[in-house]
Amino acid sequence: MRIRTFGYFVREACKSLYRNNWMGLASIGTVAVSLIIFGASLITVMNANYLAARLESNVEIIAYLKDNVAEAEARALKEEINDLPGIAKAEFKSKDQALREFRQELGAQQNMIDALGGKNPLPHLYVINTIAPEDVVKVAEGLQGLKQVQKVDYGKDFVEKLFAVIKWVRIVGITIIVLLGLAAVFLIATTIRLTVFNRRKEIEIMKVLGATNWFIRWPFLLEGMALGFTGALLAVIVVGISYVSFTNYIQSNFNYAVFGLQTDPQFMLVLGGSMLGAGMFIGAVGSGISMRRFLRI
Amino acid sequence: MINMINVSKVYPNGTKALTDITLRIEKSEFVFLVGPSGAGKSTMTKLIFREEQPSRGQILFNRKNISRYKQREIPYIRRAIGVIFQDFRLLQSKTVAENVAFALEVIEASRKEIRKAVPEALELVRLADKADVMPSELSGGEQQRVAIARAIVNNPPLVIADEPTGNLDPDTSWEIVTLLQEINKCGTTIIMATHAKEIVDSMRKRVVALEKGKIARDEERGGYGYED
Ligand SMILES: Nc1ncnc2c1ncn2[C@@H]1O[C@H](COP(=O)(O)OP(=O)(O)OP(=O)(O)O)[C@@H](O)[C@H]1O
Ligand SMILES: [Mg+2]
Numbered sequence: 001m002r003i004r005t006f007g008y009f010v011r012e013a014c015k016s017l018y019r020n021n022w023m024g025l026a027s028i029g030t031v032a033v034s035l036i037i038f039g040a041s042l043i044t045v046m047n048a049n050y051l052a053a054r055l056e057s058n059v060e061i062i063a064y065l066k067d068n069v070a071e072a073e074a075r076a077l078k079e080e081i082n083d084l085p086g087i088a089k090a091e092f093k094s095k096d097q098a099l100r101e102f103r104q105e106l107g108a109q110q111n112m113i114d115a116l117g118g119k120n121p122l123p124h125l126y127v128i129n130t131i132a133p134e135d136v137v138k139v140a141e142g143l144q145g146l147k148q149v150q151k152v153d154y155g156k157d158f159v160e161k162l163f164a165v166i167k168w169v170r171i172v173g174i175t176i177i178v179l180l181g182l183a184a185v186f187l188i189a190t191t192i193r194l195t196v197f198n199r200r201k202e203i204e205i206m207k208v209l210g211a212t213n214w215f216i217r218w219p220f221l222l223e224g225m226a227l228g229f230t231g232a233l234l235a236v237i238v239v240g241i242s243y244v245s246f247t248n249y250i251q252s253n254f255n256y257a258v259f260g261l262q263t264d265p266q267f268m269l270v271l272g273g274s275m276l277g278a279g280m281f282i283g284a285v286g287s288g289i290s291m292r293r294f295l296r297i
Numbered sequence: 298m299i300n301m302i303n304v305s306k307v308y309p310n311g312t313k314a315l316t317d318i319t320l321r322i323e324k325s326e327f328v329f330l331v332g333p334s335g336a337g338k339s340t341m342t343k344l345i346f347r348e349e350q351p352s353r354g355q356i357l358f359n360r361k362n363i364s365r366y367k368q369r370e371i372p373y374i375r376r377a378i379g380v381i382f383q384d385f386r387l388l389q390s391k392t393v394a395e396n397v398a399f400a401l402e403v404i405e406a407s408r409k410e411i412r413k414a415v416p417e418a419l420e421l422v423r424l425a426d427k428a429d430v431m432p433s434e435l436s437g438g439e440q441q442r443v444a445i446a447r448a449i450v451n452n453p454p455l456v457i458a459d460e461p462t463g464n465l466d467p468d469t470s471w472e473i474v475t476l477l478q479e480i481n482k483c484g485t486t487i488i489m490a491t492h493a494k495e496i497v498d499s500m501r502k503r504v505v506a507l508e509k510g511k512i513a514r515d516e517e518r519g520g521y522g523y524e525d
Contacts (some may be wrong), residue, residue, distance in 0.1 A: 005405050205386055208346070209447075210375035211403035213368075 005215070012219035013226055016195040023194055024227055027187040031231025031282055032238070034180030035275050039239035041173025042271060048166040059136050061128040061154040063143045071095075074124040077148055081126060084142045086135040091127045098122040123150060181282060184231070188224050188286025195223060196290060217291055224287025225280045232279025236272045298324045298455065298486050299345060304354035306340050306510075314340040316510040318354070322488065324454070327481045329497045330490040331521055332507035338490035341507070342457045345488070346378045347371050359454075376404055379448030379456040379485075383463035385440045387432040393443050394419065394428040400447045418446040422476060438469035445476055449485070456480060458489040462496070470496060494521040 017024055063081075065074050071094055081090045099120050103113055130139045140152045196203070206216050247263050299322040306315040315337045322328055330338045343349040344356060347363055356363050363374055387396050397418055401411045419425045422442040432440055441461060448456055458477065462470035474489075474496050481487045491497060497504060497520060504519030505512060514522065 005402075008402060201386070202388055205388065205399075206403050207372075208348075208375065208380050208386075209400045209403050210372045212372045215403060215405070 009218040009222055013222040016198065016219070016223055017226060019195075019198060023187070023191040027184065027191050027227045027286075028231040028234065030180065030184040030187050031228050031279050032234040034177060034184050034282075035232050035235035035279055036238050037173065037180060038177045038278060039235060039243075039271060039275050041169060041177065042274070043239070043243055044169045045166055045173070046267070046271075048162060048169065051162065059130075059154050061130070061136065061140050061143065061152060063126045063128060063146075063149050064151045064153070065124040065126075065148050066150045067123060069124060069148045071124065073148065077126070077146070080146065081128065081143070084139060086130050086132065086139045086142075088129045088131045090129075093125050093127060095120050095122045095124050098125065181278075184228075184282050185286045185289065188227050188283055189290040191227060192220050192224050192287040192290035193293075195220060220287050220291055221284060224283040224290075226283065228279040228281070228283025228286070229276060230279075231282075232276045235279070236275050239275070240268070240272065298322055298326075298359060299488075300355075300357040300360075301344075302355045302357070304344065304351045304356060306337070306344060306349065307352045314510055315344075315351075315507075318510075318512060320505065320512065320515070322486065324486055325481070325484050327478065327487045327500075327502045328489070329500070329502055329504045329519075329521075330488060330507065331492070331497060331504055331523065332513070333523065334492075336507040337510045338507055339459050340510075342380075342459050342488065342490055345455075346380055346457060347374050372404075376451065377453050377455060379445075379451075379453040381441070381444050381448050381456065381458040381461045383460040385432075385437075385444045385464075387440055387443055387447075389432055392429050392431055393424060393435070396432065396443055397446045397450050400450050404451065406451070414450050418450040421449070421479075422446045436469070437465050438472055441465065441469075441473050442476065445473070445480075449480055453485070455486045455488070458487065458491075460490055460492065462491065462493050467495070474500070494523070497521040 065077070069077075074094070075092055078090055078092055081087060099113070099122050102122065103110065106112060126143075128139065128143070130136050136154055140154055143149055143152045203216055244263070299320070301318050301320045304315060304318045304320075305313070307313050318341070330341060332338055340349065344351055345358070345363075347366070351364055358374065358377075366374060388399065391399060394415055397415045398411050401414060406414075416425060416428070419428055422445050424439060424442055424446065427435065427439065432443065435443065441464075445461075456477070461477070462473050465473065470493055474493075477487050477489065478500070501518040501520075504514065504516050504521070506514035506519075506522060
């Protein structure tokens, strides 16, 4: 393709963008809205994944031993636990030690312990860290297999809840994105169809004059992609500004480390890049559909 | 140059526009295509520049079977054929010179070629002084001359004109036909479908008469032969 020809394509695309301004604005708006939701879901999912990973790496497993296991046997179990694959550290806590800690936590309400009448209802236990966070479940199952172990506990509930949230954000986000994306594709297709209609005489003349099909198609494709890109740019600006001011707000009002929102340049670049890419893709698909249906060449 | 062998055209709605046409047209010929309305003249021109496909038979253009061409090769057939229509088909948003240049732009000619060829073509149709005028400011005859300039600007070996004088008064019609004759003298083959009895009768060129999709007559130095 000659550079001059490319210039011609760009000029033609710009002309009809200007001519179809209402339809064009509607398409740009829809692309922008769908990509804002896309961006917001992406931010939520990526931050939640990040948070989950950080939490998982801190997860401790607590293995409670059966009541009838004597302290000597319980201490001896340490070797067996360390032999399990994936264990980083196993720390024994006897029932006496557990009771002492409990007593300290209770402070003034010592009478609750006195009410037990000298008995210690707490079990011996091990606090275990895994080497890799994703091994937690496997290690927990291994511990459960030991005959001295009564019950294994790890921050399962919270991690599982977080993953459930991520899953729902994904499902709802993807559904909305797909629906709005389809609407955007449809609107762009309609805009391009209008352009094809406006230029039908010109297209007919071009065909008679021996223009190749791609020569005729390029301006339409560029127009669609320009619509998608503009919508995406709008979405990037809106999402970018909102996210940055949101993180700033969190940072100045809460303990930033707790939330650990991601704002590093690489994350923002991936976010913006994928939104712009998605916008141009929507535009290309939209004009592609219209060209197939209305540009019989 | 053109060789039609047993060509038939049936439109999708069942209309038999052409039936078993066999016709040869040599290089540098000037051929009038005549016949009553609906005889199949336009259909024949469309088959030649591959706007329509024959239902049966073969059309050779410069010994190449154009019905065998793939979709994406069609533009290259059309670059060898200049087409002129009854309704001029100029772009109203472009000036005269831009309309002519458009023919070269869409085939991606260089700026240098365009700058050279467009004034030459306008000179030939005697519209050099109207280069920067909009088509709406021109008379019908002038508009058709712009269309002719556009058709010949890339020097095609064949020009097809489908009723080029259909919208014009007799004097202006003569201007157009004289222009086509000049182009023909430079070696360009011309096929002109027409109802202009007087022109056909006085030009004494080859006349191919179609009737109900068949060749009724094919005469060197022929006449119009109908009373309409
Ligand atoms: N696209 C089409 N679809 C169906 N039938 C068509 C089509 N084009 C032409 N026809 C039919 O084919 C026949 C030949 O038409 P054509 O246009 O070739 O005639 P013509 O000789 O050019 O007539 P005229 O002198 O009026 O221009 C006619 O019966 C016409 O109705
Ligand atoms: Mg006709």
